[in-house]
Amino acid sequence: MNKHLSIAMFLLGACLALGFVYGMGRISNAVAEFKRPNAIRVKGYAERRIISDTAAWECVVTARDRELQTGYARIKRDVEACRKRLLALGAVETELVSGPIATDILYKRDAKGEPTNEIEFYRLTQTLSVFTRDVRKADRLSKEVTDLIAEGIEVRSERPAFTSSEIEKLKLQLLAEATENGRHRAAALAERGRGRVGDLIAASQGVFQIVPVDSTEVSDYGAYDTTTIEKSVKAVVTLEYAVAK
Numbered sequence: 001m002n003k004h005l006s007i008a009m010f011l012l013g014a015c016l017a018l019g020f021v022y023g024m025g026r027i028s029n030a031v032a033e034f035k036r037p038n039a040i041r042v043k044g045y046a047e048r049r050i051i052s053d054t055a056a057w058e059c060v061v062t063a064r065d066r067e068l069q070t071g072y073a074r075i076k077r078d079v080e081a082c083r084k085r086l087l088a089l090g091a092v093e094t095e096l097v098s099g100p101i102a103t104d105i106l107y108k109r110d111a112k113g114e115p116t117n118e119i120e121f122y123r124l125t126q127t128l129s130v131f132t133r134d135v136r137k138a139d140r141l142s143k144e145v146t147d148l149i150a151e152g153i154e155v156r157s158e159r160p161a162f163t164s165s166e167i168e169k170l171k172l173q174l175l176a177e178a179t180e181n182g183r184h185r186a187a188a189l190a191e192r193g194r195g196r197v198g199d200l201i202a203a204s205q206g207v208f209q210i211v212p213v214d215s216t217e218v219s220d221y222g223a224y225d226t227t228t229i230e231k232s233v234k235a236v237v238t239l240e241y242a243v244a245k
Contacts, residue, residue: 038244039201040189044182044237046174049213052162052229055138058099058129059145062154068103068122075101075124078153082128082145089144090137091130099127135162135229161226167233171208174235179203182239190243198242206236 061079065071083096101124108120132138138160148155164170187197211217212228225231 038195038242039240040186040197040243041238041240042182042185042189043206044178044180044185044239045234046177046181047232047234048170048174050164050166050170050231050233052135052164052231053133054131054163054165055133055135055160056129056131056163057138057142057160058127058158059142060125060127060156060158062156063124064121064154065124066119066121071103071122071124072101075126078155079126079128081151081153082148082155085145085148086128086130086141089141090134091141092132095130095132097129097131099129101126135160138162139229159227162229162231163226164231167210170233171235174208174233175205175237178235178237179239182237183241186239186241186243190241193243195243195245198244200239201242202240204238206238208236209234 059082061075061082063071063075063078065074079098083098086096087093104123104125106120106123107115108118110116130138130141142157142160146155146157183197190197207219207222209218209222210224210231210233212225213230213232215225215232217223
């Protein structure tokens with residue numbers, strides 16, 4: 001066999017080998033496509049209205065005076081007046097928590113608005129917090145305690161935070177309901193295409209939202225509203241089912 005014939009035979013063999021590998025690859029891909037089931041992807045949804053069962057609220061009492069000692073005496077007096085008012089409004093002693101007294105020094109400013117070393121007055125603040133299961137009471141306290149302003153007491157009422165101790169338990173229930181809802185949706189869509197829903201291929205949890213009732217708020221990172229007593233809890237799941245003909 002001459003040199004040119006040997007080269008030709010080698011090239012032919014190489015081409016046949018490459019063709020065989022390529023063909024097997026195409027066959028393998030075709031089998032994979034054939035084996036991969038038709039699938040349908042849907043979102044399942046569940047919602048539940050709840051009423052918060054825990055409230056946290058605080059008010060801040062402030063006293064100002066040029067002398068630290070008299071300022072301290074005043075903040076103690078005003079905080080005690082605030083405590084008595086809260087108890088009269090229905091708070092329970094065990095629900096009240098007093099924070100430490102914080103002291104700030106405010107300095108006088110010169111004609112250019114720059115601070116000087118001369119003390120103008122001391123500002124003392126103390127926080128009274130209420131932690132209770134009676135959420136309606138906390139809401140009422142936050143609105144009525146500011147009546148003390150009429151008596152010369154500087155008090156600031158913060159917005160109560162309303163939460164639920166059942167959220168984790170409810171989350172599992174809603175995820176199950178959302179999954180069931182998603183399967184019903186998948187079945188309805190499959191029936192329109194004259195198919196039937198098969199096994200679940202994949203599932204993922206979407207955002208979990210706790211928002212005010214009738215809110216249309218949607219966040220990519222979820223939401224937890226603490227400003228309202230009544231809330232809507234929403235769960236979304238994404239499901240992928242096999243569809244058989």
